[in-house]
Amino acid sequence: MFFLAIGLLVVSTVLYVLTGESGMIAGLPRHDFMRLAALLSILIFLMSGAARFAAGKTGQALKALGIWAAIGIVLVGVYAYRAELGAVGDRVVEELQPGSVQTVSPGAAGRGAIVKVRKTQGHFIVKAKVNSRSVHMIVDTGASTVVLKSEDARRAGIEINTLNYTVPVETANGRAYAARVRLDKVSLGELTLERVDALVTRPGALHQSLLGMSFLSRLHSYEFSGNQLVMRS
Numbered sequence: 584m585f586f587l588a589i590g591l592l593v594v595s596t597v598l599y600v601l602t603g604e605s606g607m608i609a610g611l612p613r614h615d616f617m618r619l620a621a622l623l624s625i626l627i628f629l630m631s632g633a634a635r636f637a638a639g640k641t642g643q644a645l646k647a648l649g650i651w652a653a654i655g656i657v658l659v660g661v662y663a664y665r666a667e668l669g670a671v672g673d674r675v676v677e678e679l680q681p682g683s684v685q686t687v688s689p690g691a692a693g694r695g696a697i698v699k700v701r702k703t704q705g706h707f708i709v710k711a712k713v714n715s716r717s718v719h720m721i722v723d724t725g726a727s728t729v730v731l732k733s734e735d736a737r738r739a740g741i742e743i744n745t746l747n748y749t750v751p752v753e754t755a756n757g758r759a760y761a762a763r764v765r766l767d768k769v770s771l772g773e774l775t776l777e778r779v780d781a782l783v784t785r786p787g788a789l790h791q792s793l794l795g796m797s798f799l800s801r802l803h804s805y806e807f808s809g810n811q812l813v814m815r816s
Contacts, residue, residue, distance in 0.1 A: 595620035684709055686772040687813070694816060695803075696774040702810040709794060712770040713739040718792055722812060726795030729769065729781035730761065735792045736783040739766070748785055759788035769798055774816045776801055 595617055598608050608616040683700070690696035700709050700722075707722040718735045730752065733743050746762035753759075761782035769779045780797040799805055803815045 684772040689773040696816045698772040698774045699813045720792045720794040723793040726793045728795045728797040730793040732789040733786040
């Protein structure tokens with residue numbers, strides 16, 4: 584029973600650190616979940632200690648009490664530095680999954696969603712969903728519209744061979760031509776916009792798709808703060 588109490592506390596603490604400030608755990612607000620887990624762990628520990636004392640194992644019970652006290656000190660430290668540990672968790676996720684978008688708040692009825700991304704290799708790279716298909720894009724406030732390279736457009740279900748490439752665009756490789764399209768849906772985590780104007784470039788003209796102003800300008804706000812970009816629908 585003693586190890587059950589420890590396991591419950593460890594798992595609960597990990598879940599608490601990894602979830603955002605507005606996150607839910609097992610259908611409960613994260614703070615309420617942590618309180619409930621702590622109470623259950625204490626109850627299990629007290630039952631375990633009482634059983635050991637009743638069985639005449641006083642030494643084992645006192646040893647278990649010392650271990651419990653040490654774990655309690657560690658958990659208090661984790662709680663005290665929860666913000667810093669949460670930031671570390673975000674950084675680890677970003678390193679393992681470049682472009683990952685963290686939902687700070689899901690909003691309601693498609694409005695009020697808040698998401699954030701961290702800068703990677705000098706750019707804000709996001710893993711977006713275009714027409715429900717995953718596409719990595721660079722956030723570019725200098726681009727007047729969302730721009731998809733041909734491979735990403737094809738992945739999003741666009742028939743690139745039937746497009747009319749008449750719009751001149753400047754790329755790292757010089758001037759190229761693109762076609763106007765309207766995307767059914769572009770999502771970043773829980774933040775979703777529908778009917779987004781975009782351009783699709785010819786094959787080989789663009790190395791990375793761009794999340795430009797035809798998406799960003801329709802947000803309630805977007806804010807760059809150091810290595811972090813926060814967007815609100």
